[in-house]
Amino acid sequence: TRADKGEHKHFMAKEIAEQPIVVAEAIRSYLPTGGDRVALPDADLDFSKLDRLTMVACGTAFYACLTAKYWFEQLAKMPVEVDIASEFRYREPPITDRTLALFVSQSGETADTLAALRYCEGKADKIVSVVNVPESSIARESDIALPIHAGVEIGVASTKAFTCQLSVLLMLALKAAADRGTMTDEDIADHAAALRGLPTVLNAALDQNRAIRKAAQRLSEARDVLFLGRGLMYPLAMEGALKLKEISYIHAEGYASGELKHGPIALIDKHMPVVVMAPRDTVFDKTVSNMQEVMARKGKVILVSDDDGIDEAGDGVWSTIRMPHVHTSLAPILYSVPAQLLAYHTAVAKGTDVDQPRNLAKSVTVE
């Protein structure tokens, strides 16, 4: 039934566990079997005719947009702007008729996001939304509404909607790249194969539940926690921090690893856990050197990486969380699982109300 936790103690736990299935569903519906090309059969959308993409959202959906900026820029060579809806709507940003305006919202009812969408009406070439609720206001008022297929999400902390949003946004970036001729067929095929393998690696990430719970036990003693990431892992660092503060009430901040020395490093001492999200990618060595700056100041590092990364840089860290190998472009989707589980188990250890955190509503329909 709709509101059934099954074997799980909380909806959030159930929704985290469902991700391999719902992400598979999202991928199946945009990436037809037997082909490498993303298909949007009912949508008249050609990215080669567009100059710019403007993405607007709130909260977790905003971090999905920030991640997608890296994909659209790198894969489709498209200039992208990302904004928080409550800022965007009053700033009077110029929108041209060669701009695609894209709104991301789980509920499709967030007041600020809806107002931002209305601001773009009659200005942008097209209004596209990436939503979980197909009959929502944001979906209805868009020229094209793309469903994420996450199913009903009940936990106030968004989890499966985030990974489904990311999956759909990555596929949209691949479509943009194909329209604009910016990727080789081989590269597109590699991405398609990696997307199809995503449910399997998500399951492997979920299998790390015990190690993550152990690390969370330690986090639950902290007053502040820092999350670090670079490149595609930077928005995820902010999402991990948001999850933790929402449900465990521990103060957390997500920072770009390279920005550490411009301020937050002053906070580091033996009481400060620092979660480092670092798959073995092109910026790995840089992230590791930032991580070592933390360790030199006695900060307690929880390193989330793959086998290669942990072998190379895991010495002397406080905890490690081992992720399976994955195509670099897909790492933020996979690494969402440890970010979510860290927050979840920390909240459980603290005894807070995981599904209904204080002061928060599932959908913010007032300004």
Ligand code: AGP
């Ligand atoms: C996420 O865990 C939050 N509770 C919140 O930030 C949420 O993502 C935001 O309010 C946006 O909601 P929407 O996706 O329904 O528009």
